[in-house]
Amino acid sequence: MCDAQPTREQQLQRILTPLQRFIKAENIVTSVEALRAYECDAFTTMRQLPLLTVLPDTIEQVQQIMRLCYELDIPVVARGAGTGLTAGSMPVENGLLLSMTKFDRILDIDIANKTALIEPGVRNLAVTQAAAPYNLYFAPDPSSQLACSVGGNVAENAGGIHCLKYGLTVHNILELDVITIEGERLTLGGASLDAAGYDLTALFAGSEGLLGVIVGIRVKLLAKPASARVLLCGFDSIENASHAIAHIIAAGIIPAGLEMIDHTGINAIEELMHAGYPIDAAAVLICELDGSIEEVEDELTRVMSLLEALDAANIQISNNEEEKARIWAARKAAFPAMARLAPDNYIMDGTIPRRALADVWQRINQLADEYQLLVVNVFHAGDGNMHPSILFDAMDADQHHRAEELGTRILELCIEVGGTISGEHGIGLEKINQMCLQFTEAEIQQFHAVKAAFDAKNLLNPGKQIPTLARCAEFHAMHVHQGEMPFPHLERF
Amino acid sequence: MLDIQDLTAQVQQAAATKSPLQIRGGGSKHFYGAATSGTPLMMAEYQGIINYEPSELVITARAGTPLKEIEQLLAQQGQMLGFEPPRFSDHATLGGTVACGLSGPRRPYAGAVRDFVLGVTLINGQGQRLKFGGQVMKNVAGYDLSRLMCGALGTLGVLLDISLKVIPKPHYEETRVLSASFPQMQSLLADIGLQPVPVSATLQHEDQLYIRLSGAQGGVREAIQRIGGDTLADSDSLWHNLKEQQHAFFQQPAPLWRVSIPPMAPAIPDSLYDGQILTEWGGALRWLYSQQGEQIQQWAKAQGGHATCFRNPMAGTHIFTPLPAALLALHQRLKARFDPEHIFNIGRIYPDL
Numbered sequence: 001m002c003d004a005q006p007t008r009e010q011q012l013q014r015i016l017t018p019l020q021r022f023i024k025a026e027n028i029v030t031s032v033e034a035l036r037a038y039e040c041d042a043f044t045t046m047r048q049l050p051l052l053t054v055l056p057d058t059i060e061q062v063q064q065i066m067r068l069c070y071e072l073d074i075p076v077v078a079r080g081a082g083t084g085l086t087a088g089s090m091p092v093e094n095g096l097l098l099s100m101t102k103f104d105r106i107l108d109i110d111i112a113n114k115t116a117l118i119e120p121g122v123r124n125l126a127v128t129q130a131a132a133p134y135n136l137y138f139a140p141d142p143s144s145q146l147a148c149s150v151g152g153n154v155a156e157n158a159g160g161i162h163c164l165k166y167g168l169t170v171h172n173i174l175e176l177d178v179i180t181i182e183g184e185r186l187t188l189g190g191a192s193l194d195a196a197g198y199d200l201t202a203l204f205a206g207s208e209g210l211l212g213v214i215v216g217i218r219v220k221l222l223a224k225p226a227s228a229r230v231l232l233c234g235f236d237s238i239e240n241a242s243h244a245i246a247h248i249i250a251a252g253i254i255p256a257g258l259e260m261i262d263h264t265g266i267n268a269i270e271e272l273m274h275a276g277y278p279i280d281a282a283a284v285l286i287c288e289l290d291g292s293i294e295e296v297e298d299e300l301t302r303v304m305s306l307l308e309a310l311d312a313a314n315i316q317i318s319n320n321e322e323e324k325a326r327i328w329a330a331r332k333a334a335f336p337a338m339a340r341l342a343p344d345n346y347i348m349d350g351t352i353p354r355r356a357l358a359d360v361w362q363r364i365n366q367l368a369d370e371y372q373l374l375v376v377n378v379f380h381a382g383d384g385n386m387h388p389s390i391l392f393d394a395m396d397a398d399q400h401h402r403a404e405e406l407g408t409r410i411l412e413l414c415i416e417v418g419g420t421i422s423g424e425h426g427i428g429l430e431k432i433n434q435m436c437l438q439f440t441e442a443e444i445q446q447f448h449a450v451k452a453a454f455d456a457k458n459l460l461n462p463g464k465q466i467p468t469l470a471r472c473a474e475f476h477a478m479h480v481h482q483g484e485m486p487f488p489h490l491e492r493f
Numbered sequence: 494m495l496d497i498q499d500l501t502a503q504v505q506q507a508a509a510t511k512s513p514l515q516i517r518g519g520g521s522k523h524f525y526g527a528a529t530s531g532t533p534l535m536m537a538e539y540q541g542i543i544n545y546e547p548s549e550l551v552i553t554a555r556a557g558t559p560l561k562e563i564e565q566l567l568a569q570q571g572q573m574l575g576f577e578p579p580r581f582s583d584h585a586t587l588g589g590t591v592a593c594g595l596s597g598p599r600r601p602y603a604g605a606v607r608d609f610v611l612g613v614t615l616i617n618g619q620g621q622r623l624k625f626g627g628q629v630m631k632n633v634a635g636y637d638l639s640r641l642m643c644g645a646l647g648t649l650g651v652l653l654d655i656s657l658k659v660i661p662k663p664h665y666e667e668t669r670v671l672s673a674s675f676p677q678m679q680s681l682l683a684d685i686g687l688q689p690v691p692v693s694a695t696l697q698h699e700d701q702l703y704i705r706l707s708g709a710q711g712g713v714r715e716a717i718q719r720i721g722g723d724t725l726a727d728s729d730s731l732w733h734n735l736k737e738q739q740h741a742f743f744q745q746p747a748p749l750w751r752v753s754i755p756p757m758a759p760a761i762p763d764s765l766y767d768g769q770i771l772t773e774w775g776g777a778l779r780w781l782y783s784q785q786g787e788q789i790q791q792w793a794k795a796q797g798g799h800a801t802c803f804r805n806p807m808a809g810t811h812i813f814t815p816l817p818a819a820l821l822a823l824h825q826r827l828k829a830r831f832d833p834e835h836i837f838n839i840g841r842i843y844p845d846l
């Protein structure tokens with residue numbers, strides 16, 4: 001029996017002894033009950049227990065942990081707040097889960113340069129709160145901003161309601177302090193607007209913890225606009241709602257936010273929040289305009305006339321902060337509102353050219369009928385980022401299977417119209433098969449090659465984000481509809 | 494037109510024989526970066542706009558397309574490139590612009606090249622044609638290899654097709670001129686920076702400060718009240734001359750340094766440069782002439798930034814600020830993963846890269 005895999009217990013002992021030399025016992029979690037808290041992120045249908053969880057509280061400790069894991073060939077998965085939607089921070093078997101929650105300090109707010117130096121575990125909203133006394137804020141605002149960490153935002157290149165105008169996380173960071181799998185500390189980017197060498201800050205944004213562990217972030221802060229008003233209106237057809245998006249953008253207006261909610265979504269949200277959304281509408285559009293007072297009034301008038309021409313009804317416009325907050329709070333409650341409709345929710349994140357909006361939206365509804373599942377669409381319409389949520393019950397194996405199939409069909413549709421399978425949530429493990437639909441073998445190999453430049457032993461979040469070629473071959477073999485590949489015109493292998 | 498098959502074949506041939514290539518766009522930024530040698534790979538013929546839909550705010554074009562042509566097309570639709578790239582010549586190509594990663598006066602307020610690149614098709618060092626990113630505003634499928642190409646000076650691959658996000662032209666622009674020394678500029682900008690003032694460019698030189706304001710007319714007017722100064726009549730030519738370095742300041746034959754640091758970093762010590770400094774980007778970009786490159790680079794680094802010898806380097810100058818050893822080693826590994834036979838634009842950024 002000498003070639004048997006080491007047991008979990010044996011693996012644990014290998015790492016525990018050296019680890020305990022520099023990490024306090026209270027920051028090492030090994031009991032199975034306590035590890036349950038780390039077995040999944042917000043995509044709860046995929047779970048895996050880690051070998052152990054470690055909560056370092058200094059950068060030196062992170063370096064030492066990395067060196068140890070490198071030496072012992074133990075995989076490392078970084079975890080922020082665990083709000084990811086794609087099993088990105090789900091542990092890997094026999095791997096170490098590196099929880100970054102103790103890195104929760106805002107180290108410096110540089111008012112003059114409008115930047116903040118923060119640790120990766122700081123919650124997204126905490127940055128804006130700390131900057132508020134100076135009339136500054138951190139622009140990326142995912143709906144999860146109360147809970148998610150900025151380290152997680154960088155690793156996912158998270159977006160939010162206001163990224164249409166103010167950009168994604170990648171546009172709002174200047175510098176990253178990272179630790180490589182070999183325990184080396186590197187500074188990427190700088191306090192300046194550009195840096196010498198390759199743009200590794202941009203490469204790290206959205207790299208899902210596969211290239212290194214982020215231990216420090218210099219973010220940009222923006223001055224709060226003098227005025228911001230939110231307009232909400234209903235449409236009785238998906239076509240008109242989609243046209244409204246195209247017309248606003250074509251008029252040269254870039255709203256701070258431009259969101260859409262479908263009929264089912266409106267009703268689910270209204271039931272939970274009583275925000276005054278028009279429950280009969282086929283779709284609700286929310287448009288925030290910001291800037292100087294005059295600018296906002298001017299754009300508001302122009303947007304109103306565009307909307308009226310498209311038969312928008314129930315137009316509401318916020319007159320104060322409270323009304324604005326009420327409209328947005330309801331939008332941001334979409335997730336819990338849907339949770340009341342079904343036990344499980346499979347959120348798609350495909351992004352498409354805006355011109356395809358009405359078409360794709362309708363075809364998604366047709367697909368939902370075909371698979372006999374309820375799909376709710378609450379999404380960032382302004383940048384074409386669809387979020388169809390497939391509602392199902394994972395306890396029902398058949399429903400679960402249909403939900404997965406439907407998800408794949410929806411993402412294929414997004415690729416077909418020139419879009420992508422993920423706009424902001426990332427790939428993780430949840431969408432890894434669909435990567436095989438979007439990229440060719442050579443492209444996937446190039447991704448692996450980039451990873452190898454950072455992590456030759458493939459120890460950082462292994463198995464996530466970039467599928468192996470074997471996995472793709474298997475996926476393609478299984479994913480054949482009635483003996484025929486879907487969309488045979490798409491380049492694939 | 495030059496086709497992709499040809500280009501790919503040239504790269505494969507070069508890889509097979511391990512013979513270096515120098516990727517040539519329009520030759521407009523010939524002066525920039527370190528010299529490289531090798532067989533030229535001519536991109537200027539690989540041109541043409543592939544797709545432009547104004548309501549999508551996206552343009553896709555072949556790398557050899559003249560920048561001028563792209564900007565003219567956008568202007569017809571009331572749109573523009575947000576990063577306001579310098580051309581330095583009518584021959585400047587889109588590929589060279591992205592490869593150099595240079596952005597103009599609007600950069601701090603609108604974003605850099607890398608902020609607008611949505612996707613690229615490229616040929617890697619094995620002669621494979623690869624597509625990363627796309628034509629949509631948000632895309633996190635796989636690593637963001639298209640942004641990585643920005644500023645890589647063609648050392649990682651040959652850019653074929655590039656998709657860029659474009660922005661609507663501002664409705665209204667006005668430039669104010671006031672007299673202000675460098676410290677006066679810093680305190681004025683620090684003060685107004687905490688308010689959402691629609692500044693879209695600044696220039697400070699010889700105790701004059703120029704501030705360009707862009708946006709809705711009302712917003713610009715409001716800002717003018719706060720800033721003061723006088724309206725500059727022919728402002729377009731000022732910003733054009735600045736962007737294209739046709740301003741008198743840039744005409745000296747000495748080593749010209751580009752110092753990129755936080756905007757509120759202190760004034761550069763007098764002892765480090767000759768003559769006057771020209772400051773853009775609200776203080777974040779400073780141009781000066783100096784024979785003391787190494788000291789300038791050290792000083793910039795201490796401020797959290799870097800310095801590049803932009804024109805007329807002296808023999809032996811490190812054109813780009815040298816990287817710490819571990820970071821340079823990472824650059825080399827990354828380069829080797831794109832260009833295993835070491836054929837693309839060798840030495841353009843750093844020797845051995």
Ligand SMILES: Cc1cc2nc3c(=O)[nH]c(=O)nc-3n(C[C@H](O)[C@H](O)[C@H](O)COP(=O)(O)OP(=O)(O)OC[C@H]3O[C@@H](n4cnc5c(N)ncnc54)[C@H](O)[C@@H]3O)c2cc1C
Nearest residue numbers: 080081082083084088142143149151152153155159209214
């Ligand atoms: C209700 C709800 C609403 C949401 N709304 C949005 C939205 O509007 N927009 C949006 O973009 N996302 C949204 N999300 C998804 C999620 O909040 C984001 O992806 C967020 O950025 C994840 O941050 P986190 O700290 O929870 O990271 P985790 O879930 O803990 O980790 C995410 C990934 O980041 C990596 N990671 C975390 N920290 C580090 C680090 N320090 N160094 C290296 N890698 C690290 C992990 O390994 C993992 O791959 C939503 C999620 C929920 C539950």
Ligand SMILES: Cc1cc2nc3c(=O)[nH]c(=O)nc-3n(C[C@H](O)[C@H](O)[C@H](O)COP(=O)(O)OP(=O)(O)OC[C@H]3O[C@@H](n4cnc5c(N)ncnc54)[C@H](O)[C@@H]3O)c2cc1C
Nearest residue numbers: 516517518519520521522528529556588589592647651652
């Ligand atoms: C006729 C001629 C002769 C030259 N002779 C020499 C010489 O002997 N020695 C020497 O050192 N230099 C020489 N140069 C300049 C040399 O080619 C430049 O260093 C460099 O190529 C920048 O100019 P460019 O032609 O690419 O122009 P630009 O368009 O300004 O390109 C700037 C940068 O972008 C890169 N680039 C351009 N297009 C792409 C693309 N599609 N994909 C990836 N990268 C791209 C270029 O390689 C260059 O680094 C010569 C240039 C010309 C036009």
